[in-house]
Amino acid sequence: MSGSSDPGVAEESSTAPADSVSRETEGSRETDVSRETWNAQDVDTPIGAEAARAVRLMQAAVQGQLPRPSRQRVFTIANQKGGVGKTTTAVNIAAALALQGLRVLVIDLDPQGNASTALGIEHRPGTPSSYEVLIGEIGVESALQQSPHNERLYCIPATIDLAGAEIELVSMVAREGRLRTALAELKHHDFDYVFIDCPPSLGLLTINALVAAPEVLIPIQCEYYALEGVGQLLRNIEMVKAHLNPELDVSTVVLTMHDGRTKLADQVANDVREHFGNKVLRTVIPRSVKVSEAPGYGMTIISYDPGSRGAMSYLDASRELALRGGTAQDEGGRDR
Ligand SMILES: Nc1ncnc2c1ncn2[C@@H]1O[C@H](COP(=O)(O)OP(=O)(O)OP(=O)(O)O)[C@@H](O)[C@H]1O
Numbered sequence: 001m002s003g004s005s006d007p008g009v010a011e012e013s014s015t016a017p018a019d020s021v022s023r024e025t026e027g028s029r030e031t032d033v034s035r036e037t038w039n040a041q042d043v044d045t046p047i048g049a050e051a052a053r054a055v056r057l058m059q060a061a062v063q064g065q066l067p068r069p070s071r072q073r074v075f076t077i078a079n080q081k082g083g084v085g086k087t088t089t090a091v092n093i094a095a096a097l098a099l100q101g102l103r104v105l106v107i108d109l110d111p112q113g114n115a116s117t118a119l120g121i122e123h124r125p126g127t128p129s130s131y132e133v134l135i136g137e138i139g140v141e142s143a144l145q146q147s148p149h150n151e152r153l154y155c156i157p158a159t160i161d162l163a164g165a166e167i168e169l170v171s172m173v174a175r176e177g178r179l180r181t182a183l184a185e186l187k188h189h190d191f192d193y194v195f196i197d198c199p200p201s202l203g204l205l206t207i208n209a210l211v212a213a214p215e216v217l218i219p220i221q222c223e224y225y226a227l228e229g230v231g232q233l234l235r236n237i238e239m240v241k242a243h244l245n246p247e248l249d250v251s252t253v254v255l256t257m258h259d260g261r262t263k264l265a266d267q268v269a270n271d272v273r274e275h276f277g278n279k280v281l282r283t284v285i286p287r288s289v290k291v292s293e294a295p296g297y298g299m300t301i302i303s304y305d306p307g308s309r310g311a312m313s314y315l316d317a318s319r320e321l322a323l324r325g326g327t328a329q330d331e332g333g334r335d336r
């Protein structure tokens with residue numbers, strides 16, 4: 001895990017001023033106070049507030065009210081900058097959608113295997129993985145694993161074998177389109193959402209992911225140099241779009257690790273909104289120790305601490321993402 005971040009700062013206390021960060025008003029410094037805040041105000045103690053949030057999250061799970069998309073939505077989660085929250089965003093949005101009744105697949109395309117770890121998925125050497133799928137040795141079906149925490153959440157893990165793939169792919173036929181070819185098989189599966197977690201590079205693994213997915217989600221950390229390298233990423237996306245995948249589009253930008261105590265975080269958020277406009281989710285993910293602890297237990301924040309601000313923010317982000325996309329109601333497509 002490349003750690004340019006320092007998760008140990010803003011703690012999860014409901015008494016901290018940072019409680020007001022998880023959602024922002026467009027173009028405004030004033031934060032549109034997160035839905036979590038009403039809890040903190042309505043109950044007397046931090047524990048009470050957390051319990052109230054957990055209850056709300058469980059209600060969302062029971063109601064499972066998110067609409068299915070009109071067709072399967074496949075996202076590549078990319079940013080060649082390391083440690084910006086790609087994996088954290090992939091697994092937590094995936095888990096939040098699964099909690100709300102949707103069928104979700106995470107494809108771990110990073111040899112670090114962080115998404116597999118965070119989802120509690122076996123990925124020891126020798127485990128059928130994205131590597132064998134990519135080089136065409138096995139089909140998607142053989143590498144699918146179900147999450148131990150949610151029956152609707154699946155993962156194709158990454159093992160260390162994937163580290164050699166960048167080099168092996170170079171000499172392969174149709175090297176940029178191999179993942180796309182492999183994922184054609186997913187038509188036969190009933191997944192509503194597929195998230196491909198990329199490594200921090202713009203090599204052939206990321207290119208394969210960009211060719212395989214119509215939508216790109218870019219997580220941007222609310223820190224100095226946030227937009228550094230994003231120009232290069234956008235140029236690569238344009239090249240892939242021009243030559244290999246005309247459908248490709250940056251549909252979503254997520255602001256991550258926002259520290260409500262710093263002005264810098266808001267400045268960065270504003271810059272990113274200026275640059276990407278309404279592609280940026282209104283929900284901002286706060287920096288939170290619990291979010292960084294969860295993978296150590298093989299869990300997403302949704303399972304690890306459903307009452308936390310981190311879980312609430314990813315739940316909000318998942319709802320925004322789902323409600324922005326084409327839904328079954330819009331186009332009369334798919335039934336549950
Ligand atoms: N909201 C958050 N609050 C606190 N820590 C976070 C948060 N989001 C991510 N982190 C931590 O920051 C580090 C980097 O996050 P993550 O692994 O998701 O980034 P990444 O972009 O996938 O990294 P890489 O480029 O290495 O794949 C991890 O230790 C993660 O636990």
Ligand SMILES: [Mg+2]
Binds near residue numbers: 086088114
């Ligand atoms: Mg990662």
